[in-house]
Amino acid sequence: MPFAVVLIFLVKTIICQEHPNALEGGSWQVVVPELGGAATGKSLGMQTVHAVLLPSGEILVASGSSWRNRGPIETFPQADDPQGGEGIFRLREDPFQMDKIEDYFQLVNNVGVYNPAKNTFFRIPHPTPVPDPKWPEHFAPNDLFCTGHLHVPDGNVLFVGGTQYYHPYRTGNRATYLYDWRKHVNTSWDQIDWRRMPIFNDTENPWVFAGLMERGRWYASLVPLLDGRLVVMGGFVGFDVGYPSMYPFQNNDFVEFFDPQIFASSSDEQLAWRKVSVKSTPNGPFTNLINLNFKPTPGMSCSAQCIKDNQYDVFKLYEQAYLMAEGRIYLTREGDWVSARTPDTAFMRKTKATYHMHIVGSRQSPSIQFSPGPSRAENITSYGTTINDPNNGRIVLFGGQPTSPGTQLYQDDTHQGYQRYAGGRGSRKIEEFFSSIYEAGGGHWTLKSNFLGENLQDDRTMHYAILLPTSQVLIINGANYDFYGSVQYPILLTPKFDEVTGAFLDYDRKRMNEGVEARLYHNVALLLPDGRIWISGGGSARATINYSSLLEKPLSEHNTSSGGQPLPDTSNIDLDVQMFDDGRLSKGIQGSLTVPTETWIAEIFNPPYLFIDGQRRAIITGLSYMKSHDYQFESIIGEQRFYLLHSNCKYNIHLSDLPNKCSKRSKSKLVLIKLGSATHGWDGGQRLINLSFQETSSPTTLQFTTPDARIALIAPGFYMLFYVDCMGKPSVAQMVRFDDQAQKP
Numbered sequence: 001m002p003f004a005v006v007l008i009f010l011v012k013t014i015i016c017q018e019h020p021n022a023l024e025g026g027s028w029q030v031v032v033p034e035l036g037g038a039a040t041g042k043s044l045g046m047q048t049v050h051a052v053l054l055p056s057g058e059i060l061v062a063s064g065s066s067w068r069n070r071g072p073i074e075t076f077p078q079a080d081d082p083q084g085g086e087g088i089f090r091l092r093e094d095p096f097q098m099d100k101i102e103d104y105f106q107l108v109n110n111v112g113v114y115n116p117a118k119n120t121f122f123r124i125p126h127p128t129p130v131p132d133p134k135w136p137e138h139f140a141p142n143d144l145f146c147t148g149h150l151h152v153p154d155g156n157v158l159f160v161g162g163t164q165y166y167h168p169y170r171t172g173n174r175a176t177y178l179y180d181w182r183k184h185v186n187t188s189w190d191q192i193d194w195r196r197m198p199i200f201n202d203t204e205n206p207w208v209f210a211g212l213m214e215r216g217r218w219y220a221s222l223v224p225l226l227d228g229r230l231v232v233m234g235g236f237v238g239f240d241v242g243y244p245s246m247y248p249f250q251n252n253d254f255v256e257f258f259d260p261q262i263f264a265s266s267s268d269e270q271l272a273w274r275k276v277s278v279k280s281t282p283n284g285p286f287t288n289l290i291n292l293n294f295k296p297t298p299g300m301s302c303s304a305q306c307i308k309d310n311q312y313d314v315f316k317l318y319e320q321a322y323l324m325a326e327g328r329i330y331l332t333r334e335g336d337w338v339s340a341r342t343p344d345t346a347f348m349r350k351t352k353a354t355y356h357m358h359i360v361g362s363r364q365s366p367s368i369q370f371s372p373g374p375s376r377a378e379n380i381t382s383y384g385t386t387i388n389d390p391n392n393g394r395i396v397l398f399g400g401q402p403t404s405p406g407t408q409l410y411q412d413d414t415h416q417g418y419q420r421y422a423g424g425r426g427s428r429k430i431e432e433f434f435s436s437i438y439e440a441g442g443g444h445w446t447l448k449s450n451f452l453g454e455n456l457q458d459d460r461t462m463h464y465a466i467l468l469p470t471s472q473v474l475i476i477n478g479a480n481y482d483f484y485g486s487v488q489y490p491i492l493l494t495p496k497f498d499e500v501t502g503a504f505l506d507y508d509r510k511r512m513n514e515g516v517e518a519r520l521y522h523n524v525a526l527l528l529p530d531g532r533i534w535i536s537g538g539g540s541a542r543a544t545i546n547y548s549s550l551l552e553k554p555l556s557e558h559n560t561s562s563g564g565q566p567l568p569d570t571s572n573i574d575l576d577v578q579m580f581d582d583g584r585l586s587k588g589i590q591g592s593l594t595v596p597t598e599t600w601i602a603e604i605f606n607p608p609y610l611f612i613d614g615q616r617r618a619i620i621t622g623l624s625y626m627k628s629h630d631y632q633f634e635s636i637i638g639e640q641r642f643y644l645l646h647s648n649c650k651y652n653i654h655l656s657d658l659p660n661k662c663s664k665r666s667k668s669k670l671v672l673i674k675l676g677s678a679t680h681g682w683d684g685g686q687r688l689i690n691l692s693f694q695e696t697s698s699p700t701t702l703q704f705t706t707p708d709a710r711i712a713l714i715a716p717g718f719y720m721l722f723y724v725d726c727m728g729k730p731s732v733a734q735m736v737r738f739d740d741q742a743q744k745p
Contacts, residue, residue, distance in 0.1 A: 044600045049680075063145060068087070070545055076586040147679075358371065468531070651705075653702050672688070674715070
């Protein structure tokens with residue numbers, strides 16, 4: 001059965017079950033995967049901190065060690081003054097010795113894939129660690145918790161860094177891996193015992209080792225360049241061999257470049273990497289003196305170098321950055337300061353500064369220059385979410401939390417163990433960056449305080465802004481605080497334009513129907529090829545894993561002919577804990593636990609456009625080209641059809657099931673949307689490009705012209721091609737690759 005037909009069938013099935021006012025407020029469905037995978041009913045059995053849409057239309061989710069503490073830990077009221085947990089991996093225990101690799105793998109092995117077309121959820125093995133060439137008899141840690149990730153042009157996904165140690169403080173690892181989606185679609189996951197560590201360099205394993213970075217990165221950001229390279233920046237470093245012992249919250253001052261062309265043509269993965277130190281680069285974060293009188297939080301270890309470095313700015317963690325014209329990357333400074341939170345917020349930079357990072361030099365020998373950007377309207381916040389808005393050309397920021405030590409919510413008993421630590425409070429603001437070559441700093445920022453609502457309950461942090469095929473924007477997920485006060489209603493933003501000039505005016509804002517599950521810290525949201533929204537994850541605190549080594553508790557044997565995967569053993573994970581301050585936990589206090597410590601249930605939101613004009617929906621039946629090309633236009637990969645598009649070319653799109661009438665308020669559209677890559681309240685992959693088209697002699701065929709990728713700043717990669725009909729209802733997407741250097745999809 002063709003891919004598009006399967007998706008349409010599932011969406012029609014969902015519509016038949018939906019809310020009576022779905023046309024106005026959309027609708028929700030809890031995901032209950034089919035039997036035979038690794039889910040138990042509606043429980044996925046794992047947290048989903050990271051989510052990436054593969055070109056196959058499947059969702060790759062990962063959480064690695066999942067921010068958990070390794071038990072036993074102290075909790076209130078079992079202990080009157082409990083000590084905070086120390087995470088899973090602790091420096092003093094030397095956890096990366098080669099003889100500990102199998103147990104390490106068990107503690108990080110939380111990766112899965114959901115297939116929306118088949119409603120299946122399978123677990124897949126975490127990547128296998130490699131020997132560390134700088135550290136004899138040790139492997140290089142590769143925990144995917146708090147990794148950075150983004151697609152390379154061929155649709156594979158690059159994962160960089162993640163967690164090294166949790167204690168004595170949060171540190172990043174150096175490992176990088178590519179996830180090969182073509183190998184993935186040819187793997188029968190129901191025949192794989194995902195619990196067992198694959199052998200390194202297994203040619204059938206979709207995880208491909210991609211090299212070790214110069215230093216560790218915890219919360220790295222990735223930005224695609226027009227030539228196919230990825231720029232990697234930011235994150236906390238690790239205790240890296242060859243460098244002085246790191247201090248708390250030490251930021252990585254290298255910018256690194258990954259070149260997939262070199263990687264594909266070389267047997268040495270390290271040749272694909274280039275590094276540039278920006279520690280002393282003028283006009284950049286690391287040379288911008290913002291706090292001459294910095295004093296560390298009392299009781300915190302901070303060396304002379306630590307004190308000096310904290311007088312200056314740094315890259316934000318999970319910096320929300322965008323590719324602009326002329327090889328320039330704009331650093332909005334939205335992202336995370338929360339991970340450097342202490343009681344007096346001393347390590348959380350307080351500044352309005354933004355930066356332009358200019359990529360110069362050659363592909364083989366890149367270099368970096370900076371120039372100052374315009375100041376934000378207020379001090380930069382954390383965990384707002386940004387988009388490159390296709391309706392007005394601005395970078396738009398929604399919500400986010402001002403710098404704070406977090407908020408304590410008190411129960412009836414004022415004993416410290418009965419408090420609840422909620423984290424930082426979100427906001428209702430919208431900030432917009434207007435880019436202009438005529439203004440100092442390249443533009444300016446504006447701020448409106450109550451864009452997301454007029455009431456305190458409308459404050460948001462940890463949320464997403466999803467670009468929809470209709471050019472609407474969906475604000476979804478998040479909460480009033482990091483760990484408390486889930487906001488379960490999305491807001492649909494519909495753009496308004498001047499009827500004469502076509503200029504953007506504003507957004508109409510409409511509250512949607514509510515979901516069921518709380519989506520707090522570590523939630524994800526992604527646009528699917530059928531126009532629905534995948535929602536999963538979220539956590540109110542740090543779960544505890546009471547792990548027994550494989551020597552004490554070997555894995556059970558699994559019969560691969562049983563017709564299903566082995567289920568995860570979740571009996572050793574404690575989800576009944578909450579934070580009563582920023583680090584210490586309480587357990588089993590009546591009335592205080594409103595949501596599980598980790599949310600393992602996924603939902604799907606169906607936007608109102610899916611309910612327009614009943615069950616009829618336009619179908620893209622295929623593409624064809626106008627003139628002969630010197631490349632392979634289409635391919636079948638994993639029983640699906642993919643097309644390759646180049647710049648400045650004319651193509652035909654063939655349609656069926658078009659509407660019999662048109663809405664006066666809607667015009668048909670043809671758009672490309674880049675595949676999503678979501679974590680920590682930002683989708684760094686999504687980008688919407690409007691395509692120009694014209695009618696042909698056939699009522700079911702349109703002719704469209706692709707823009708020039710370099711002028712339109714279209715990074716090479718895989719995109720969803722949506723047709724939105726004149727009733728305002730999108731088709732199921734056709735997957736295409738837009739890449740002028742590629743010779744086949």
